[in-house]
Amino acid sequence: MKLLKAAVIFVLVPTLTPAFDPLSVSVVVGGAVMAWHLLSSDSWLKCRFQECCNRNSTLNFTALKAQLDNRLFGQHLAKDVVLKAVLGFSNNPSPKKPLMLSLHGWAGTGKNFLSQILAEQVHPAGLRSKFVHLFLATLHFPHHDQVKLYKEQLQNWIRGNVSACPSSVFIFDEMDKMHPGVIDAIKPFLDYYEEVDGVSYRKAIFIFLSNAGGDLINKAALDFWASGKRREDIQLKDLEPLLSVGVFNNKNSGLWHSSIIDRNLIDYFVPFLPLEQRHVKMCVRAEMAARGYAVDEKIVQEVADEMTYFPKEQRIYSDKGCKTVQAKLDIHEDVVMRDTNARG
Amino acid sequence: MKLRRGTLRAALALVLLPLLTPAGAVEPISVGLAIAGAAASALTGFISYPRLYCYFRECCLHRHDPRAAAALQENLDKRLFGQHLVSKVVVKAVRGFLNNTNAKKPLALSLHGWTGTGKNFVSKIVAESIYKKGLQSKYVHQFVATLHFPHAHSINLYKDQLQSWIRGNVSICPRSLFIFDEMDKMHAGLIDSIKPFLDYYELLDGVSYRQAIFIFLSNAGAEKITEVALDFWRNGRTREDIQLTDIQNALSVSVFNNKNSGFWHSTLIDRNLIDYFIPFLPLEYKHVKMCVRVEIESRGYAVDEDIVSRIADEMTYFPREERIYSDKGCKTVDAKLDYYYDF
Numbered sequence A: 001m002k003l004l005k006a007a008v009i010f011v012l013v014p015t016l017t018p019a020f021d022p023l024s025v026s027v028v029v030g031g032a033v034m035a036w037h038l039l040s041s042d043s044w045l046k047c048r049f050q051e052c053c054n055r056n057s058t059l060n061f062t063a064l065k066a067q068l069d070n071r072l073f074g075q076h077l078a079k080d081v082v083l084k085a086v087l088g089f090s091n092n093p094s095p096k097k098p099l100m101l102s103l104h105g106w107a108g109t110g111k112n113f114l115s116q117i118l119a120e121q122v123h124p125a126g127l128r129s130k131f132v133h134l135f136l137a138t139l140h141f142p143h144h145d146q147v148k149l150y151k152e153q154l155q156n157w158i159r160g161n162v163s164a165c166p167s168s169v170f171i172f173d174e175m176d177k178m179h180p181g182v183i184d185a186i187k188p189f190l191d192y193y194e195e196v197d198g199v200s201y202r203k204a205i206f207i208f209l210s211n212a213g214g215d216l217i218n219k220a221a222l223d224f225w226a227s228g229k230r231r232e233d234i235q236l237k238d239l240e241p242l243l244s245v246g247v248f249n250n251k252n253s254g255l256w257h258s259s260i261i262d263r264n265l266i267d268y269f270v271p272f273l274p275l276e277q278r279h280v281k282m283c284v285r286a287e288m289a290a291r292g293y294a295v296d297e298k299i300v301q302e303v304a305d306e307m308t309y310f311p312k313e314q315r316i317y318s319d320k321g322c323k324t325v326q327a328k329l330d331i332h333e334d335v336v337m338r339d340t341n342a343r344g
Numbered sequence B: 001m002k003l004r005r006g007t008l009r010a011a012l013a014l015v016l017l018p019l020l021t022p023a024g025a026v027e028p029i030s031v032g033l034a035i036a037g038a039a040a041s042a043l044t045g046f047i048s049y050p051r052l053y054c055y056f057r058e059c060c061l062h063r064h065d066p067r068a069a070a071a072l073q074e075n076l077d078k079r080l081f082g083q084h085l086v087s088k089v090v091v092k093a094v095r096g097f098l099n100n101t102n103a104k105k106p107l108a109l110s111l112h113g114w115t116g117t118g119k120n121f122v123s124k125i126v127a128e129s130i131y132k133k134g135l136q137s138k139y140v141h142q143f144v145a146t147l148h149f150p151h152a153h154s155i156n157l158y159k160d161q162l163q164s165w166i167r168g169n170v171s172i173c174p175r176s177l178f179i180f181d182e183m184d185k186m187h188a189g190l191i192d193s194i195k196p197f198l199d200y201y202e203l204l205d206g207v208s209y210r211q212a213i214f215i216f217l218s219n220a221g222a223e224k225i226t227e228v229a230l231d232f233w234r235n236g237r238t239r240e241d242i243q244l245t246d247i248q249n250a251l252s253v254s255v256f257n258n259k260n261s262g263f264w265h266s267t268l269i270d271r272n273l274i275d276y277f278i279p280f281l282p283l284e285y286k287h288v289k290m291c292v293r294v295e296i297e298s299r300g301y302a303v304d305e306d307i308v309s310r311i312a313d314e315m316t317y318f319p320r321e322e323r324i325y326s327d328k329g330c331k332t333v334d335a336k337l338d339y340y341y342d343f
Helices: A002-016 A022-039 A044-049 A061-071 A076-091 A111-122 A144-164 A183-190 A214-226 A236-249 A277-291 A297-306 A325-331 A333-343 B002-020 B028-047 B067-079 B084-099 B119-130 B152-172 B191-198 B222-234 B244-257 B285-299 B305-314 B333-340
Strands: A099-105 A132-136 A169-173 A205-210 A268-272 B107-113 B140-144 B177-181 B213-218 B276-280
Touching (some): A061 A076, A061 A111, A076 A111, A076 A268, A099 A214, A111 A205, A132 A144, A144 A183, A183 A205, A214 A236, A214 A268, A236 A268, A277 A297, A277 A325, A297 A325, A325 B084, B002 B028, B067 B084, B084 B276, B107 B119, B119 B177, B119 B213, B140 B152, B285 B305, B305 B333
Parallel strands (some): A169 A205, B140 B177
């Protein structure tokens, strides 16, 4: 339709202005139309070249589920909770408060990975999107004596970005290293208000990542294993009360005695279980496939054996989750390359 | 090539355009100027094309140079003595990292060992293999803890400065190399300030650190390594039998718990952000002799075995009874040379 209009203008205008050079007039009019489209926000032309805010965002549930099933290993609890949370939030045309997830678990279990997958569903560019903001406690809020400054800056940043794009995603990493109290600065945005100073925060998503509670989760998982139950039998209700209190009382958790937990503003506590050897092998296979090598079970087993496991006697859970798998693969690379080349 | 073709097409279109317009009212002079402008920009584009420019000035490597790993292997084999573990691991690590176009995190190597065993030497060789100008390259940055971060009370300032330096340089050239020497003397916690850059993040404030290389040198864990080596020797096994796994696990824990290691309870080990712990074994008598021979040759003299043995004998060895490993590795060998040769 728009193209038709443009074509019509192109043809008609020269005939209406006989005294002007038709080429220049067409160029000028065409340029004016394009500039109008480019400068106005959210026009179809602008959104082809630049990223636009996804205003009527409905998350594709099936796509998210497929991504989680294919890429995240060994976290049945986390997958369940996140899918339910996201489904409920996105299908609700007027959510009452922004979505807040708190991801807890041992290192290397997939917290950052999950938040990345989630961000990609909301904004296709994922973490590179201008509407997805990642904050690291040790990088962005390093000095404890400047907490007041950080609070103010954080509030302004959040307010500015949510008014530009209501469905912004904010990811706070290393919550266990954040100064208790910095997070209190954003409490007003997370509450059940309709609008705060004319900006509605109800469609935003806040994700908190932390290692706090990781040891509690590990203990619970170990207890399950010791009593002979299957990993998939662990339910959220077994862990949630443990987590919330453990995180609340842990001085290092960043949410320490924070009003966010106090007021129950965190919608979902998502626990990440420590990974077993079979999950580490899945990670190795996925990495080999991503690099284009043929998957050799011998190498997979070798790399999985090189990782260290805890507890010392039973050796069930990987110390580092799936981290450093890539590096170990490099050491075996010449064998892998030889195999790949041999198979052609 | 693509650039030339694109501008060629544009120029052609510009020339043909006047013939296509029905009114024929296009100004020949303005069209001529437009074509000349297009040609000039094409010429500039050709000249500033990276390949040509990089012959004269140093450029940041955007594409992997396949000869780097081979050069690294050759140099390590020729110039590094007595470290069979090191040459194996370093070459594989560096080659794998450079070949991987989709690295998930920057490469972090931690070199540990006795003094004089070749840690700085290896980092120098790595820099020379990847960058044309080696350690003098503007993309290679070396930090010495006692020199650059001397005062414990200014640690906040050092943290800020270090973060800004790393962020600035990696945004200019993603394939930067950072060498941190004397890690055992660095304030525990200063290294925590660069932990975010070593982690598995895609982008941090718009800068991707996934192509950078970080090398940490330290003496921490040297006693543990020597213990393992001595055990092997006492059990009659050869030095080359020592495998990486024998040492690696012992190292990681001992370095972590050692208050002086600079990594003490640091999140770097906690989060397993160090890709490889590379141990340097203490050097034996025969390796010291190799060092002496190389030094004599580099000065242009004929190698006299008698002098070589005498110099090697002058070095002190430990443990007291067995006297196997040189106390200072290959250090001070060149000074002793001066004594024997009259210039």
